[in-house]
Amino acid sequence: MSMIHDHLQIDQLLKQSTVRRQLTVPELVETAVRREEGVLTSDGAFRATTGAYTGRSPKDRFIVEEPSVKENVEWGAVNQPITTEIFESLEQKVLQYLSGRNQIFSRRAYAGADSRWRLPVDIINEYAWHQLFAHQLFLRPEEIEGEAEMKPFTIISAPGFKAVPEEDGTRSEAFVIVSFEKRTVLIGGTAYAGEMKKSIFSIMNYLLPEQQVLPMHCSANVSDDGDSALFFGLSGTGKTTLSASDDRQLIGDDEHGWSRDGIFNFEGGCYAKGIGLTQEKEPEIFQAIKFGTVLENVALYEDRSPDYESDFFTENTRAAYPLTYIPSAATPSTAGHPQVILFLTADATGVLPPISRLNRSQAMYHFLSGYTSKLAGTERGITEPTPVFSPCFGAPFLPRDAAVYAEMLGEKMEEHDTDVYLVNTGWTGGAYGVGKRMDLRFTRAMVKAALNGDLAHTSTITDEAFGLKIPASCPDVPPEVLQPRLMWDRVEDYEAAAKVLAAKFHSNFTRFNNVTEDILRGGPVL
Structure with a gap:
């Protein structure tokens, strides 16, 4: 036919x-x-x-x-x-x-x-x-x-x-x-x-x-001065939440391209997670839910008001609305080359720092690793956080070899001198079931500091297991929150969990046969 x-x-x-x-x-x-x-x-x-x-x-x-x-x-x-x-x-x-x-x-x-x-x-x-x-x-x-x-x-x-x-x-x-x-x-x-x-x-x-043109699974926003930023991460890591900010213009919440002239959104709307949504934590998303918005699998009270705390149908509740429903949305949804890239991960082991600065080797290593914990409801059969490695933070959507996208990103980061950070929006003080989810207020403060350049030159503490550079201080964040080992009740439990996660990174990376020694140096130290 x-x-x-x-x-x-x-x-x-x-x-x-x-x-x-x-x-x-x-x-x-x-x-x-x-x-x-x-x-x-x-x-x-x-x-x-x-x-x-x-x-x-x-x-x-x-x-x-x-x-x-x-x-x-x-x-x-x-x-x-x-x-x-x-x-x-x-x-x-x-x-x-x-x-x-x-x-x-x-x-x-x-x-x-x-x-x-x-x-x-x-x-x-x-x-x-x-x-x-x-x-x-x-x-x-x-x-x-x-x-x-x-x-x-x-x-x-x-x-x-x-x-x-x-x-x-x-x-x-x-x-x-x-x-x-x-x-x-x-x-x-x-x-x-x-x-x-x-x-x-x-x-x-x-x-x-x-x-x-590099296609990317990321959200993006831009400052009034034209400084744009990318937020990579799988579903549930906070791309939509963290990129919707009242002091920056939203370019898009999920899918973008990076061309020779800058970045551009693929979409005309947002597909935000609804579970746990509150006006206090996510005011722009909360206010975007009005006539024309599609709520998918959100439970309702008797008066038909949404129950965002309920997972009656699924934890993967969704709200679909046009970008025009976000007051801070950029028009058109394009911007110049990004000055900052953030890799978002929801680490269910509670090991990774809430924010760390990556050198080029580490940036390429973590981009190819694409580590996160797949959250409940985002796919059929996922009922609790499950550790996964998704190359380029978007393997489910990549028809080509991950190396194609990684090489393009590396070239563009180097050409435009882009700063890269790894941000853990997952657990702290212990693994899922023992520790607690990272406080969104602190994550927002750390992201703001990264975007403003406050973390680019601050002193750092080197994480022993992963070699990551953790900022010694960050505005509006208690210093102990920045260091995962200080948040666990027993340091030896943290160190044991860190070794297990580091080994998983190494085991996963064996799938890549042709990576350079420079990229391998960006991985954790066993």
């Missing part, structure tokens, strides 16, 4: 009278409520639940093994191959399924605030609330300038269509399949809206390196 034939089928589907195109936010909310896809909350947001799939389903994600991409994709557990025949069969079934719905929804959106590297995205949804999610998360036509230079991709999302693994060649009823040659993303069996967003991110991660 040719790509022309595929698009003819899609065009035929979109010509049906049941298709509703480019609906406005009020129209989508009204339609979703009428169809009983969810409910309005007391603050006007739309709340939907997603059933069994409350996070990404990585074991059900595939890339079609096509001639043009076969040699460039890093195949394995992250990028699982699937045949063209399986994809085409499922695509036909999904299109037939959608053609029988009484309504489907379609829109043109975009990924990439810089027109030179902007990807048009045509989105076809079974659910009105998924279309609302797409409207809020991707760039909207009225917000962009210039013509996109890349050919469009199409997302086809049909949560109500469930695959039969024995017949369809999938692992379960759910599937997320990317075809680069047919420029199509096929999603079925899962109602988790984040699959759409992350599929396009993965596509950008494949396409942009060929154009000498």
Whole structure:
């Protein structure tokens, strides 16, 4: 089946009278409520639940093994191959399924605030609330300038269509399949809206390196003086929370590119975690939850006010809203080259310092390591913090070898003399279950000091296990908080835990066969 034939089928589907195109936010909310896809909350947001799939389903994600991409994709557990025949069969079934719905929804959106590297995205949804999610998360036509230079991709999302693994060649009823040659993303069996967003991110991660643009799983903000900063980290490490600050402009909370001219956001919205959300701790996010915002799997009180403390459906509760809902959002969502990079990790062992300054070797080592603890609910089957190493802090979304992205980052850091810090937003005083989560007030103070340059020249204390340079002092942070060993009840327990974690770093790094001695020197000392 040719790509022309595929698009003819899609065009035929979109010509049906049941298709509703480019609906406005009020129209989508009204339609979703009428169809009983969810409910309005007391603050006007739309709340939907997603059933069994409350996070990404990585074991059900595939890339079609096509001639043009076969040699460039890093195949394995992250990028699982699937045949063209399986994809085409499922695509036909999904299109037939959608053609029988009484309504489907379609829109043109975009990924990439810089027109030179902007990807048009045509989105076809079974659910009105998924279309609302797409409207809020991707760039909207009225917000962009210039013509996109890349050919469009199409997302086809049909949560109500469930695959039969024995017949369809999938692992379960759910599937997320990317075809680069047919420029199509096929999603079925899962109602988790984040699959759409992350599929396009993965596509950008494949396409942009060929154009000498580094795609990054990070949030970004910029000062009034134009000093920009990047916050790398997996879901749950604090990218959205720490980058949304009332004294800096938010560029974006999750996905960016770094070109020869600076950084730019891929998205037009934010996908913030809702669990534990309070107005006091995260005022900008809290105030962004209003009419037009999508709340995903958030429990409600009887008066329909959100219960952000509840994990009744999942700990991975989410709020999706446009960047325009953040008063400090930068317009357009672009900035110059970053002066500071922060690697965020939620260390469940309680060993890593809350902040430490990295030299170039350490920066490359920790970027390739991508250590964090995967938090409950972000993926199916994760029920408590689980230590993971995710190269480039984004392995689930990287189609290419991690070395491709690491080399590009190293070159750009060196070219623009960027300062790099490792920030532990996880546990202190002991491991998960014994210690406690790092106080957000202290983390904010440390991040502020790093961005202001206060930590660039302060005296440091060298961590014995990891060789990290810990600032001896930081404004508004008690000195003992800066040193993990002082926060544990028993120093010998801390040292034993540090040795175990250091060994895990070394064991993980054996996956990289061709790294330089300079990068290896950035690792922990056994």
